[in-house]
Amino acid sequence: MLTKDQLAAGVKSGEFDTVVVAFTDMQGRLMGKRVDAEYFVETSYEGESTEGCNYLLALDMEMDPVPGYQMANWEQGYGDFDLVPDFKTLRRIPWLPSTALVLCDVAWHDGKPVRPSPRQVLRAQIERARKLGFEPMFGSELEFYLLKETFAEAHARNYTGLTPSVPYILDYHILATTYDEPFIRAVRNGMKGAGIQVESSKGEAWPGQQEINFRFSDALTMADNHVIYKNGVKELAHLNGCAVTFMAKPDHRWIGSSCHVHSSLWKDKRNVFDGESETFKQYLAGHIAHASELAIFLAPTINSYKRYAAGSWAPTTLAWGHDNRTCGFRIVGHGQHLRAESRIPGADVNPYLCFAALLAAGLHGIEKKLELPPEFKGNAYESDVQRFPHALRDAITEMEGGTMARQAFGDEGSTARSLSSRARRAASAARRRCCSRAKARACASPTWASRRARRPRQSAGTRSSSRRTSAIQRASRPCTPKPRSATAGSTSSTTTPASCRRTTIRS
DSSP: OOOHHHHHHHHHHTSOOEEEEEEEOTTSOEEEEEEEHHHHHHHHTTTOOEEEEGGGGSBOTTSOBOSOOSSSOTTTTOOEEEEEEOGGGOEEOTTSTTEEEEEEEEEOTTSOBOTTSHHHHHHHHHHHHHHTTOEEEEEEEEEEEEESSOHHHHHHTTTOSOOBSSSSBOTTOHHHHHHHHHHHHHHHHHHHHTTOOEEEEEEOSSBTEEEEEEOOEEHHHHHHHHHHHHHHHHHHHHHTTOEEEOOSOSSTTSOOOBEEEEEEEEETTEETTTTTOHHHHHHHHHHHHHTTTTHHHHSOSTGGGGGOOTTSSSOOBOOEEETOTTSSEEEEOOGGGOEEEEOOOBTTSOHHHHHHHHHHHHHHHHHTTOOOOOOOOSOGGGSOSOBOOSSHHHHHHHHHHOSHHHHHHOSTTOHHHHHHHHHHHHHHHHHHHHHHHHHHHHHHOHHHHHHHHHSOOOOHHHHHHHHHHHHHHHHHSOOOOOBOOOOTTOSSSBOOOHHHHOSOSOO
């Protein structure tokens, strides 16, 4: 980490020439500007802020402005807000020459915080916990896929037929992970140089899947480290001629990538969960009671829900159990290390919103003294325990039908309402893109064109009847992938149309 004085001295000596001034958008991506280091010291140390367009909190994944937001819209002209540096996050970025980075809080020009911005959403829940006498501590375990193609090559391939770094399952495998060690070591050392305490790295449950873990910390610091790490891994991949993806389910044949979130509450530097206290039970009861209502915070995209399948290491129920990886909530550790691990979030989450949701649910459980249901023992995949929402549309319904999220995050311009609306628009846009791409491919097919040319004209009644019959036949027919010849980079001799298999690999 850097102090303001250290940065100023480094600028004077020529050690630093660039400062990345960044905040996190709703998708969890770093947004901002690269500022000349000398100019940054001259201005920001005097209280001046960098400005950014407020549409940055009202974008979809494709960077298109989405209508309907109260805080940013065409009617108000998409003005600016201020990026106010939090100098406690100031650090060097070792993998970028002469570069430092600082994370910012987003504020209006009168100094008031932009409440729906993700970092402010988490700050509000942390303050709520502190009023109850608790300091929330979090840790996130992010999984990702390391791919042999570059980002440009993956784009050129339409994100299909990509090659995992190692052709077999890496889970805890020392020899297999040695093949990727030059890159993974660069990530570990780079993050350590950026002030993030590294614990370990390991292979995960599918070819090319990796996990690097960091020491737990207070909730805000952990979320900050999470976004810096996630952005940094992508930058390091680009610099090393490969690609990574944090998509929850980048390919229907692959195990999904999770973001297991560990949390506990501390008071006077002691973990109050110790001994499975009443506070612990009520906190966990809040998670179970409200996970469905807060599903959009934990699984924000259509692709997120493709990860939840029996026997996939991703949970399907809201069961809890001690050291049971089939449950949605796994209790791990002992004594001062006791904590709740939520196995529901995927690697595509925005950590600020995810942590805020879990904290809000847990605090609600404490405030309402909710009763913890019995522990589940056995295979939760085969149980009748309540299921987590199966699809984004179900999550939207749960959110809009609930009340806890609005109570926790506020109703006027609320984050909960914004996320629900954004999810609806994103789902609709994704369906339109999927249909238009499928139609374009069909229209471009010579076989389709010649078949259409040969088809005899039908009356409207005959055509309608024929369509109904075809629809019934399609619905009753199993969806079997068509065989294809093996090609370089493919991992199987069968495939599924890209429009069905994935949405975007940019998470």
